[in-house]
Amino acid sequence: EDQVTQSPEALRLQEGESSSLNCSYTVSGLRGLFWYRQDPGKGPEFLFTLYSAGEEKEKERLKATLTKKESFLHITAPKPEDSATYLCVVGADKLIFGTGTRLQVFP
Amino acid sequence: SAVISQKPSRDICQRGTSLTIQCQVDSQVTMMFWYRQQPGQSLTLIATANQGSEATYESGFVIDKFPISRPNLTFSTLTVSNMSPEDSSIYLCSAPGSTGSGPEETQYFGPGTRLLVL
Numbered sequence: 001e002d003q004v005t006q007s008p009e010a011l012r013l014q015e016g017e018s019s020s021l022n023c024s025y026t027v028s029g030l031r032g033l034f035w036y037r038q039d040p041g042k043g044p045e046f047l048f049t050l051y052s053a054g055e056e057k058e059k060e061r062l063k064a065t066l067t068k069k070e071s072f073l074h075i076t077a078p079k080p081e082d083s084a085t086y087l088c089v090v091g092a093d094k095l096i097f098g099t100g101t102r103l104q105v106f107p
Numbered sequence: 108s109a110v111i112s113q114k115p116s117r118d119i120c121q122r123g124t125s126l127t128i129q130c131q132v133d134s135q136v137t138m139m140f141w142y143r144q145q146p147g148q149s150l151t152l153i154a155t156a157n158q159g160s161e162a163t164y165e166s167g168f169v170i171d172k173f174p175i176s177r178p179n180l181t182f183s184t185l186t187v188s189n190m191s192p193e194d195s196s197i198y199l200c201s202a203p204g205s206t207g208s209g210p211e212e213t214q215y216f217g218p219g220t221r222l223l224v225l
Contacts, residue, residue, distance in 0.1 A: 034213055043199050043216035044150075046108070049206055087149065095214060097149040 002027040004090050006098035013078055013105050021073040021101045023088030031091040033071050035064050038085045038100070047073075047086075078105045109134055109204030111217035119223045120190055127186045128220045130200035135180035140214070141173070144197040153198075156183045190224045197221050 005024045013019055025033065032051050036044035048057040050066040057064045061082065063074040073086055083105045088098040110133040120126050130139065138157055142150040153173055154164045162175040176184045187194050197219045204215045 032213075036216075041197070041219070041221060043111075043201075043219045046206070046213050046215060049213050089214075094152070097151075099149045 002090070002092055002096050004088055004096045004098040006086075006088050006101050008101060009099070010102040011104070013075075013103065015079055015105055015107050016077045018074070018076045018078070020075070021086055021088075021103070023071040023073070023090075023098055024069060025071070025088075025090045025096075026069075027090050027092040027096065029092050033066055034089040034091065034095075035062075035071070035073055036087040036089060038087055040085075044087055075103070078103075080105045080107050108206070109136070109202050109215040111200060111202060111215055113198075113200060113217040113220050115220060116218065117221040117223075119225065121225055122191055124190055125186055125188045126190065126222060127184050128198055128200075130183045130185070130217055132181045132202045134204065136202040136204075137180070138203065139177065139183045140201045141175065141183070141185045142199040142201065142216075144199060144219070146196075150199065153185070187222065190222075192224045195222055195224045 003026045007022045035047040038044045048064040053068045055066050061076050065072045085100040085102045087100045090096045112131045114129045141153040144150045152165050153168045154162045156162045156175050156177040158177045158180050174186045199216050199219045201214045201216045203212050206213050
């Protein structure tokens with residue numbers, strides 16, 4: 001059965017404290033892995049698409065990496081405005097959504 | 108990218124009434140999607156709306172409860188019928204679009220409609 005698992009469920013960081021979010025997946029026929037940011041009460045905002053193992057994408061303080069079984073979203077020196085829920089979505093026959101990691105960054 | 112707007116942004120409705128949510132995309136797309144996100148949960152696909160054909164509903168969702176229209180390639184509506192408090196949720200529409208990096212595509216989401224049913 002296709003499955004996407006994100007960990008941790010919630011993460012509290014001090015401003016400047018780098019960390020990583022994990023997305024483990026089991027799907028047949030991966031067509032792409034997507035990372036989104038979602039602020040409370042708003043729709044998901046697209047961050048990255050990764051297609052093949054070894055691929056990396058960067059945007060400001062965020063860097064996404066992909067292996068055959070998991071993806072990491074690395075956050076370097078986070079700021080309070082990075083606080084949000086980060087969703088991992090895997091594209092197979094259909095989109096499979098992870099449950100997200102709620103990130104809180106404190107000043 | 109695709110810019111997606113939704114109306115209304117939020118509403119409070121009485122039990123037993125219906126609400127129609129509108130979704131507008133800034134480019135022509137073949138497929139549009141409707142999702143529900145219940146409090147603290149991730150997104151659940153309700154149905155796929157293709158222009159010119161009946162919407163395809165996921166398991167647990169039926170046309171009588173969530174009728175969908177798709178009159179053209181940039182617009183769709185979702186109606187939540189005979190509402191109950193269990194329908195309180197955020198409803199999101201989405202459509203595919205280019206990421207701007209070559210042929211890459213992804214799903215873009217509207218800002219959502221927050222529905223509270225009393």
